[in-house]
Amino acid sequence: MAKPKIATTSLAGCFGCHMSLLDIDDRILKLIELVDFDKSPIDDIKEFTGRCTVGLIEGGCANEENVKVLQDFRRHCDILISVGDCAINGGIPALRNTIPIKECLEEAYLNGPTVHNPSGKIPGDPEIPLMLDRVYPCHEVVKIDYHLPGCPPPADTIWEALVALLSDKPIELPYELVKYD
Amino acid sequence: MSENLGAAVKEICRAHGHDRTRLMDIVRAVQEQFGCVSGEAMELIAKAVSVHRVEVDSVVSFYAFLSDRPKGKVVIRVCDDIINRMHGADRVAQAFADELGIEVGQTTPDGTITLEYTPCIGMCDQAPAALVNDVVVTDLHRTTARQIVQELRRHLDPRRLVRKLGDGNNAHELVQAMVVNNIRKPGPVIFSPVNRGEAIKKALAMSPVEVIRAVKTSRLRGRGGAGFPTGMKWEFTRGAPGTKRCVICNADEGEPGTFKDRVILTERPDRVFAGMTIAGYAIGADEGILYLRGEYAYLRAFLEDVLQKRRDENLLGNKICGKEDFNFDIRIQMGAGAYICGEETALISSCEGLRGDPKNRPPFPAQKGYLEHPTVVNNVETLGCVTKILEDGPATFNEYGSEGSSGTKLLSISGDCRSPGVFEVPFGITLNEVLRLAGAGDAYAVQVGGPSGQMVSRDEFGRSICYDDLATGGSLMVFGLDRNVLEIADAFLDFFIEESCGYCTPCRVGNVLLKERLGKILAGKGEPSDLKYLQELGETVKLMSRCGLGQTSANPILTTLKNFRSVYDALVKEATDGLQPSFDIHAAMSESEKITGRKSVHFLA
Amino acid sequence: MSATIDFIIDDKEIQGRPGQTILEAAQQNGIYIPRLCYREGLVPHGSCRICTVLVNGRPQSACTQPIAPGMIVENDTEKMNGLRRNIIDMLFVEGNHFCMFCEKSGNCELQALAYRLGITAPKYPYMFPKRDVDATHPDIFIDRNRCILCGRCVRASRDVDGKHIFEFVGRGPHKRVEVNAEANLADTDISMTDEAVEACPVGALLKKRVGYAVPIGQRLYDHKPIGSDIESGVAPASSR
Known part of the structure; x- marks a missing residue:
């Protein structure tokens, strides 16, 4: 029987949650016995090759590309997990949520102290994804099945959750594994 | 300066x-x-x-009528409760705004006139209405709004806007208001003629304990909505330790759709002041306060005059009617635009010169109320009943009404009906009968008891108005077939969000969240799970809130979910693609598209 | 009057003293009732509503409700804890709580309650309100993004410090804590040693230059849930 598949992605995040996933250390060997990795920065598979059991989402939605990727994950994964504070509440990128997007872009491209932009314009290159009006937590964009908080969540938290899901058990995390920092 | x-x-x-x-x-x-x-x-x-x-x-910063920033010399406050909106308050406000050349919420550049919205000002039977400073203008339409602005521009004197005076004491030289009473059905208790001094003299011939016993025998219960037995409240207050006691009349009639206290105070103020005096005698108080909502400031001079006449006739002051040791006087405390002050402990806070935050209970006002003195707080209508009970005896009062609810009840009826106004009806009357009286036989829904009450559907119009069935402070808003009960609920939530004191979490935050989710449903993006969400959130607000406002503020949601479920069901549908229907990618990108001058490559419009 | 009052919390028979609130009597008996606006030594406020319990079936705030003989109190039940989770969720979405860089993280009572009640994400949408930071004072700052309007600073400054530096202004969703000055904390007579600064349960009122002093793993709520000290009877008197 084919192994269940896992996909992961980092949207508006810092890859810290992926680092935490790698922090499960030698258990990663056990993990790849249990599962195959599909689309993920870990194996550099860029597009889904088929249906996945679990999708791990790091980061919130700050731009159109984040939304596209997240929706794609929702379509391909049976279970979606928001991993980390950015996916759950927008995290550090969401600090801009109380500032109008125009001000943010002007600061980034025109007025910031280190900006060198002779064109004096905010770029409109299609290669640069359009920013959203604010950073959205993932569960405001698609349905999310589980949340693993933390910045990043401890490796043990991710490990425990994955093992439980892959063995069809409820995720029951001990007190010390649910933290917001 | x-x-x-x-x-x-x-x-x-x-x-x-x-x-x-x-x-x-x-x-x-x-x-x-x-x-x-x-x-x-x-x-x-x-x-x-x-x-x-x-x-x-x-x-x-707590009271809507107070401001730390300068406003115009004249402030126009257009009432925007649901009934006024149904009668075109938004069009009227727009006409004001157009003529003034400003938006609602702004002041004219010359600093003379400010335009605002305000919640119910107690004029639903003559809507749309507005306050121009203290002056009430009623039955507005676009043309009159424009005329008002043109006139104000000439003289900035709101009093000169009143041309045609209302009926009864509205035409009194100290009132001079265009407000009308619309007493559609006078009854035998409140609106019977008053023989000034009769009730007080009868009370003073009895001992205070006998007066309390008479009120208990009458089975009088509070008319504000909660229905606590009045005699028992007085007994507790009388029995509470303290050197000084206080009687407060709650004339902060703020429940949207209620205006009967305004009519009582206009036409039968003596009945109310007599009731306060009798309460003072019964509980051993020497101070009475009439807490008059800021919206009714136009009645103040008139009421002060009535108080003065009562002092002149020794119905107030020292040794009232020659009774040794019975000194009692009444002052008027003005409110300043805060619905929460109708809650008795918030009202007491306000009388004490504080924010209108409700107090923690215990202690109850009967133990420690105004300035920590044992205090009775009664509704205007309750005190009006007291006077009648002393005039005719409790047995006569008991003849009106039903088993658990003696006496009559004043109803303020407005909305989609032919005869909006005040009705004094015996308790026990069915909603159907009431609707017929008001010319609303074809009603689709009735909000009984104001936004904090319940939205009742047609199959329940056979229920009766009384403490054991449809308990109400008297607000009945009638809605015809073409009205959307969810839009009405939404308007009620706006009201509670604005009027919450913000003291406790569930009321301060919960109502904002209820509105967000109802908005999602109204926008056609709701799912069946949202109904469960609303139910659970509503119950949290109801159970966990600290005072009556919060505990009832989810009722617009909870009672429509119960009585108009099909309206919700028709609007929600399950999203099967796993996406959140409420997330609007195009709205989220529109500002960026404008700034960068390009369209999305991923999401085509 | 009898010297003790017998009543019941969650099927357990409890004895309290006349004049005690439910919260105090429970605490003395090793029962923790979750709370946030309550702080020992301050007048109970009854505003956060976390400590709500059912008393003979009726909801009451345990921090303000006096005990009475024979009362039956429901505290640690699935229903009450569910309602408490909802309130905590409300507080999280109402403000801007960025735990990942907050100096108070690990010692924060709001966060600790969420941990204790097993919240992984709030069920309500975030509001992302625009709030101010007041860093004008040399030693102390206010971050209103984190303020939960519990009024502990208001009461501590007024009743313990005798200064009345803080007060609530505005109402409803516009309610906020303001300082006793034209604009800034720097213009008040607050000092580092004020009880008001200690009283803040979250990171809204903090001393400067002492953040992150305790390493992760050694902070108050890193290993044991808030209230554990009360439940183990270790430090009921000093526990907040």
Whole structure:
């Protein structure tokens, strides 16, 4: 029987949650016995090759590309997990949520102290994804099945959750594994 | 200006005895003279009455009619409750705005006129209505709105806007209002003629305990909505330890759709003041306060005059009617635009010169109320009933009404009906009968008891108005077939969000969340799970809130979910693609598209 | 009057003293009732509503409700804890709580309650309100993004410090804590040693230059849930 598949992605995040996933250390060997990795920065598979059991989402939605990727994950994964504070509440990128997007872009491209932009314009290159009006937590964009908080969540938290899901058990995390920092 | 302010504040504080508990009157007076209570004024007031500046700020920022920033010499406040909106309040407000050349919420560039919305001002039977400073203008339409602005531009005197006077005491020289009473059905208790002094004399011939017994025998219960037995409340207050006691009449009639207290105070003020005096005698109080909502300021001079006449006739003051040791007087405490002050402990806070935050209970007002004195707080109508009970005896009062609900009830009926107004009906009357009286036989839904009450559907019109079935403070808003009950619920939530004192979490935050989710459903993006979400959130607000406002603020949702479920069901549908229907990618990108001058490559419009 | 009052919390028979609130009597008996606006030594406020319990079936705030003989109190039940989770969720979405860089993280009572009640994400949408930071004072700052309007600073400054530096202004969703000055904390007479600064349960009122002093793993709520000290009877008197 084919192994269940896992996909992961980092949207508006810092890859810290992926680092935490790698922090499960030698258990990663056990993990790849249990599962195959599909689309993920870990194996550099860029597009889904088929249906996945679990999708791990790091980061919130700050731009159109984040939304596209997240929706794609929702379509391909049976279970979606928001991993980390950015996916759950927008995290550090969401600090801009109380500032109008125009001000943010002007600061980034025109007025910031280190900006060198002779064109004096905010770029409109299609290669640069359009920013959203604010950073959205993932569960405001698609349905999310589980949340693993933390910045990043401890490796043990991710490990425990994955093992439980892959063995069809409820995720029951001990007190010390649910933290917001 | 600054020197003027200094001198004026000094004088105002002196006139109020530098008493911090009179802070409401002090800030109101400053506001009246200077158009606002500026930071500088706060500093001066704080010094004069020995409080901290931030305490003055705390009070000023709480009440809608007070402001720390200058407003126009004239402030037009268009009532935007649901009934007024149904009668075109938005069009009227727009006409005001167009003629003034400003938006609602702004002041004209010359600083003379401010335009605002305000919640129910107690004129639903003559909507749309507005307050122009203290002056009430009713039955507005676009043309009259424009005329009002043109006139104000000439003389800035709101009093001159009143041309045709209303009926009864609305035409009294001290009222001079265009307000009409619309007493559609006078009854035998409240609207019967008053023989000034009769009830008090009969009460004074009895002992205080006998008076309380008479009120208990009458089985009179509070008319404000909660229905606590009046005699028992008096007994508790009388029995509570304390050297001084107080009677407060709650005339902060703020429940949208209610206006019967306004009519009682206009036509039968003596009945109310007599009731307060009798309560004072029964519980051993020497101080009475009529807490009059800011919206009814136009009645103040008239009511002060009635009080003065009663003093002149020895119905108030020392040794009332020659009774040794019975001294009792009444002062009027003005509110300043805060629905929460209708809650009795918030009302007491306000009387004490504080923000209108409700107090923690226990202690109850009967134990420790106004300035920690045992205090009775009764509704205007309740005290009106007391007078009648003393006049005719409790047995006669008992003849009206039903088993558990003796006497009559005043109903304020408005909305989609032919005869909006005030109806004095015996308790036990069915909703159907009431609707027929008001010319609303074809009603689709009735909001009984105002936004904090319940939305009742047609299959329940056979229910009766009484404490054991449809208990109500008297607001009945009638809605015809073409009305959307969810839009009405949405408007009620706006009201509660604005009027929450913000003290406790569930009411301050929960109502905002309820509105967000109802909005999602109204936008056609709701799912069946949202109904469960609303139910659970509504129950949390109801169970966990601290005072009556919060505990009832989810009712617009909870009662429509119960009685109009099919309206919700028709609007929600399951999203099967795993996406959140409420997330609108195009709305989220539109600003960026504008700034960068390009369209999305991933999401085509 | 009898010297003790017998009543029941969650099927357990409890004895309290006359004049005690439910919260105090429970605490003395090793029962923790979750709370946030309550702080020992301050007048109970009854505003956060976390400590709501059912008393003979009726909701009451345990921090303000006096005990009475024979009362039956429901505290640690699935229903009450569910309602408490909802309130905590409300507080999280109402403000801007960025735990990942907050100096108070690990010692924060709001966060600790969420941990204790097993919240992984709030069920309500975030509001992302625009709030101010006041860093004008050399030693102390206010971050209103984190303020939960519990009024502990208001009461501590007024009743313990005798200064009345803080007060609530505005109402409803516009309610906020203001300082006793024209604009800034720097213009008040607050000092580092004020009880008001200690009283803040979250990171809204903090001393400067002492953040992150305790390493992760050694902070108050890193290993044991808030209330554990009360439940183990270790430090009921000093526990907040």
